[in-house]
Amino acid sequence: MEQKMAQLRRQYAQKIEGRIADLQTTIHHLKHAEGGARLDNLAIIRDATHKLAGSGATFGFPAVTEYAREMERACIWVLENPGRESDEDAKTLCANLEKLCQRLLDDVVAQSQEAAEVDDSTERVWVPQLHGSARKKVLIVMEYDGTAAAQVHQEMNHYGFDVRIVDHPDKMLDDLKSHGVVDVIVTGLLFDRDTSAALSALAMMREDSEFKDISVVVNTVLDTMSARLGAVHAGAKAYLVKPVDMANLIDVLDRVTQNHEDEQFRVLIVDDDETLASYTELILQGAGMETKVVFDPMDVFDALDLFSPELILLDLYMPTCDGHEVAGVIRQREEYAGIPIVFLSGESDKDKQLSAMELGGDDFLTKPIRSSHLISSVRIRAARFRELRSFMTRDSMTGLFNHTTTKQFLGIELARAQRNKKDLAVVSLDIDHFKVVNDTYGHGVGDRVIKALARLLRLRLRSADIIGRMGGEEFSAILIDTGVDEAAQVFDIIRKVFSEIEFTADDQTFRVTISCGVAAVPDYNTAQALSDAADKALYAAKNGGRNQVVKAP
Known part of the structure; x- marks a missing residue:
């Protein structure tokens, strides 16, 4: 299987280099093109x-x-917002596209060279995926x-939804058959002055095996x-009465489609036997997990810092140090004290297994192990860790990292950026005149505004970036390699988009703006200095009239 995958990967790499060359040519034409x-x-x-985005990860x-x-x-942002791009924005876009295209080509060439030297010792490197790296959720x-x-x-x-409008229930099935996959349908009930047309169309959809599992939200x-009974009979998962605040509708849509957004578990494999490690890796990758292999246990901390695993699979017997010693060292680091450690070893002596677990192991799996058993054991423990970690590190309202966790990440990412001589930026932001929103419309509406901003940040930033709610209406973002x-x-784009979102309360609509302060290395070289500089830039944005982004001097 590994040889087949490597062969496909080489073939894909050969073709993709030509596609990237075509892409570079088109970007060159773009620099000199105008209008249509x-x-x-x-x-x-x-x-x-x-x-390319759809096929790249598939082929490694x-x-x-x-x-x-x-x-x-x-490209989508410009195409969907015609006329809003300034000349400076156009130049910046072309420069960014050229830079990304070159990175893309460099990565393909580098990985092609690695693939040409097929070797079981090749270490798989995990690259964080962008939020929304899967297709947009499709909404009718x-x-x-x-x-x-x-x-x-x-x-x-x-x-971030891909929206299609259907003006009558009679056209819904035709639209589904013509355009394919849909995640959720938001529908009114009153068409032709009664509810029969909408409810009949939904019933017909339920009878079609291809469309019966599509989520339905009634908005009427x-x-x-x-x-309401008619909606239940039609299989609606939610029922909203107009007028509906868009942020509230988004919450409902996220809830009814959440099963489509499960992130892959990240598993670190520490094993000096390259063949067995690669076999374990192949099994877990086949089950949809992200993996990284470390063959030398002395490199485990670098892997932990770079990969942030949700579970460690650890061999018990290795030349430089045993697995139980590695577990003990890992537990000395507070930030890694809670990561599940599962020993995967040929050791069958129960006393020795228990002795190893006393130093920090959570479970012991004995080689050889059935693939299904390994996958289930890893998935159960990783899921439990993710849930517990969420309670400790996440803000309960927004799902973003909390204040303490964000500060910890800043220290970790700053050290990594300095070690690798990479860029790192910190952004402090908060919602303008938020007290007025709470005083005028109530704290429930204020909470919806906060959640709307949190969702927009998750949508517009990469999954590698860290987003935290620092308290109240204050947020922070750590942008990797930026x-x-x-x-x-x-963040100026985020600011503009957020200012265009309409909120509804008591039959009134209103809009809200944000102010942002930005600081980065190497101008500031400690976590405290970065954070303070971003905060001061935010204050400058506030004092300068709000609804703007200010860079620290």
């Missing part, structure tokens, strides 16, 4: 990078997926009111028992 020609080139780049090139997805997103809005439908379409685009002016100018540009 510029949009045509952007569309070509968007389509090409979409294909996860960084191809990462870089191609960044390029695709940049069934609404006869064209104005309301257009508003929903605009708002949902802000939150009707608030009667009979209407300089101060690029960070300011990213």
Whole structure:
């Protein structure tokens, strides 16, 4: 299987280099194009990078997926926001596309060279995937009111949904059969002055095996028992009565589609036997897990810092030091004290197994082990760790990292950036006039505003970046491998998008803005200095009129 995968990977690499060369040519044309020609080139780049993003990780090139997805997103934003791109924005876009394209090519060439020297000792490196690196969630809005439908379409685009509008239930099945996959349908009930058309269309959809599992959310002016019963019979997972705040609708859509967004478990394998380690890795990767292999236990801390595993599979007997000693050393580090450590060894003596676990192991699996047993054991413990860690490290309202965890990550990421001579940026931001929102509309509405900003940050930033809620309406973001100018540009886009989101309360609509302060290395070289500089830049943004991004001097 490994040889077949390596062969496919080499073939893919040979083809992909030609595709990247074509992409570079199109980017060159883009630099000199204007008007419709510029949009045509952007569309070509968007389509090409979409294909690369979908195939890269499949053939063992996860960084191809990462870089191609960044390029695709940049093109989509411009194509979906015609006329809003300044000349400076256009130059910056071309420069960023060129940089990403070169990174993409460098990664392919490097990995192709590694693949040409097929060797079981090759270490697999995990590359963090971007949020939204899978396809956008597809949403059908069934609404006869064209104005309301257009508003929903605009708002949902802000939150990363791919929206299609259907103006009558009679057209819904045709739309499904014509356009394919859909994650959720948001529908009213009143069409032609009664509910029969909508409920009949939903019932017909349930009878079709291809579409019966699509989630349905009802969004209607009707608030009667009979209407609600009809929605239940039609399989609706949620029932909302208009007017509905968009942030509240987003929460519901996230809830009914959450099964599609499970992140892969990350497993660190420490084993000096390269053949067995590669075999274990192949099994876990086949089960959809992210893995990293360390053959020398003396390198385990570097792997922990870089990979952030959710479970460690540890061999018991290794030349430089035994597995139980490695477990004991890992437990000395507070940040790794809770990571599950599972020994995977040929040792069958129960007393020796228990003795090893006394120093920090959580379980003991004996080789040889059935693939299904290994996968189940790893998945159960990793899932439990993820759940417990979430309680300790996450803000309960937004799901972002809490204040303490964000500060810890800043120290870790700063040390990594300095060690690898990489860029790192810190952004402090908060919601402008948030007290006015709470005083005017109530704390429940204020909570929806906070959650809306949190979701937008998760959507617009990479999964490798760290996003934290520092308290109240204050947030912080740590942008990996990002300089101060690029960070300011990213957050200026986020600022603009957030300012366009409409919130509803007591039949009133309102908008909210944010202010941001940005600081980066090497201008500031300690975690405290970075944090303080970003905070001071935020204060400058506030004092300068709010709704802006300010870079630290």
